[in-house]
Amino acid sequence: MxxxxxxxxxxxxxxxxxxxxxxxxxxxxxxxxxxxxxxxxxxxxxxxxxxxxxxxxxxxxxxxxxxxxxxxxxxxxxxxxxxxxxxxxxxxxxxxxxxxxxxxxxxxxxxxxxxxxxxxxxxxxxxxxxxxxxxxxxxxxxxxxxxxxxxxxxxxxxxxxxxxxxxxxxxxxxxxxxxxxxxxxxxxxxxxxxxxxxxxxxxxxxxxxxxTVISPTISNWLVSTQGKDKNQLIYQLVKDSNPYLALIFANTKQRVNEIADYLTQQGLKVAKISGGLSPRDRKKTMRQIQNLDFQYVVATDLAARGIDIAGISHVINTELPADQEFFIHRVGRTGRNGLSGIAITLYEPGQEKEITELEKLGITFEPKQLKHGELVDGYDRNRRAKREKTKKALEPKMVGLVKKQKKQHKPGYKKRIRTAIQTDERQKRRIKQREDMRQQRKKNRDDNAHK
CATH class of the missing domain: 3.40.50.300 (P-loop containing nucleotide triphosphate hydrolases)
Incomplete structure (x- = not known):
């Protein structure tokens, strides 16, 4: 290279x-x-x-x-x-x-x-x-x-x-x-x-x-919404995941408002980013998010695309986007700088084809389900089709590899996120100091030139 x-x-x-x-x-x-x-x-x-x-x-x-x-x-x-x-x-x-x-x-x-x-x-x-x-x-x-x-x-x-x-x-x-x-x-x-x-x-x-279209440090969890109240399911997921910062995606501004309002009513501190925000409100909201005034951010794809929020530990797709590229952009907000991240995607039973298309991009989903208020391993949605292929017992070596892949956040991940953000902020301060010095030198040259 x-x-x-x-x-x-x-x-x-x-x-x-x-x-x-x-x-x-x-x-x-x-x-x-x-x-x-x-x-x-x-x-x-x-x-x-x-x-x-x-x-x-x-x-x-x-x-x-x-x-x-x-x-x-x-x-x-x-x-x-x-x-x-x-x-x-x-x-x-x-x-x-x-x-x-x-x-x-x-x-x-x-x-x-x-x-x-x-x-x-x-x-x-x-x-x-x-x-x-x-x-x-x-x-x-x-x-x-x-x-x-x-x-x-x-x-x-x-x-x-x-x-x-x-x-x-x-x-x-x-x-x-x-x-x-x-x-x-x-x-x-x-x-x-x-x-x-x-x-x-x-x-x-x-x-x-x-x-790979998705960072290997990201765990992709797939949760079916069948038979569940969607807003209640989203609330349980964000509350139980205990994120450092969670970015929650919806497809429309109306749905962003509905989810944000519901979560706020449950007592969570929620910010929302959608096309309806004025530039001033948008800048204020971004500043509050960077200051960690909010633990949960609900956003649309176009409103959030290009926003670089440090420390996102969880991404929640409350619905599948119409464009696969948006899915990549969403999930790519977490798992940065070598840190682990979790992306939770909700899907309806009629969306099997869309999930399969995402898997063709090389994305591997881990099925999960809420049981007694806890997110646990779920059933593979294709288990019937795969049953004949999986009758043969796995070798001990393969069992170990499978267990290794089922990774979750290790203890201390919030501390690692804070450390990564602090390092990034120190770097930005150094750049700002250099820029201030450069501007001051330029000002001094201009002042001398006009004397």
Whole structure:
């Protein structure tokens, strides 16, 4: 496997990667960074958590001209939270640059007039934001996007799902003909293909397979809702699981409200994240969740996608999502940084086919059932079909392997989660301190220049 040094990166980029303990490139980074560095337009199809953010940020910074005070790269993301994640990653790299680099984030729910006023004085070198706000600033003739030579569309499938492809199309139309374009997406829906053909001439298309779609540190438990009151079942599951932090998914905003209201009535402290929240309420709720004011968070897929909440020990799917990709995104919120996680999925008897389709992705479910208020091993829903195949007794070695796989949270897991979060927070504080120092040095240089 190659190392980041093999990509002939600027020294400060290598320092930035070492600071966040990025030692080896992921498969998507190993394949795409050389292509992007060579100026090729690419379509990268890869799952969440594959490292695609740095796959495009690293070559963008490596070719960035610090002395050129014009827009050089524009990056769109379909949600504020995704844009914030990309912005934080970009700021972390920029904080190691020996020369000041100007990066700006533009998302809805922020002061547009203030952004316009600032743009009249100077342009950012890298623009990161949501399609609607970026297009607003372009239409206001404040953001001079026509100087950019690089355009990144992150989470293109989600951009399409949320109805932002028209805005992205209009942004793309403002760029020069010689444009390097990068599109990243977990899937390539058919409706996205006309857009790709319109702006991308013979792009390199790379589909990066993942060894496992679900982290091996996650236990996937499957619980049937047959004959049970669903809200009562959800309450028993979240109460008895004693999570550090539980993320509870529902398919609709209405169902989120129903579940959150029911759990609150039972005396639990519950936060909810759905499309109905104003930007201010959303930011306040996220701050409260990060401060652990809530132990339970109920959310829809689109509202929660892109939100990075540290320390999620349990994910509960109160219903199967219509899209398998959403299931992957949901479950992938737990079991991070080598910590164990539990994902509990509720299903109805008529949803056998959907469960089977998920199993084809390599997901292994452990059947569970509530018995006397306790979640215990349940019956395999396919036990009748498998009965003939399992008549032969297992060898002692196989019995041991099966028992080993039936893992649960070990004692002290909450302490390990807290330690992991504290380590992450210390790292973020160090990055913030460096950024403050960089900003202060820049301010001092500007003050001296005006004397």
């Amino acid at each position: 190659s190392t980041f040094k093999d990509f002939k990166l600027k020294p400060y980029i290598l320092e930035a990667l070492a600071d966040i303990r990025f030692n080896q490139p992921t498969p998507v980074q190993e394949k795409l960074i050389p292509l992007i560095a060579a100026g090729r337009s690419v379509v990268g199809q890869s799952q969440t958590g594959s490292g695609k953010t740095h796959a495009f940020l690293i070559p963008i910074f490596n070719q960035l001209q610090a002395k050129n005070f014009a827009v050089q790269a524009v990056i769109t993301a379909p949600s504020r939270e995704l844009a914030e994640q990309i912005y934080q990653a970009a700021e972390q790299i920029a904080s190691f640059s020996p020369e000041p680099l100007h990066i700006q984030q533009y998302v809805g729910g922020t002061d547009k007039q203030r952004q316009i006023d600032k743009l009249h004085h100077h342009q950012p070198q890298i623009v990161i934001g949501t399609p609607g706000r970026i297009l607003d600033l372009i239409n206001s003739q404040a953001l001079k996007s026509f100087t950019a030579t690089t355009f990144v569309v992150d989470e293109a499938d989600m951009t399409l799902d949320m109805g932002f492809l028209n805005e992205v199309d209009k942004i793309a139309a403002t760029f020069p003909a010689q444009l390097q374009m990068m599109v990243f997406s977990a899937t390539i829906p058919q409706k996205l293909e006309p857009f790709l053909r319109k702006y991308m001439n013979a792009p390199v298309i790379e589909e990066i397979p993942t060894e």
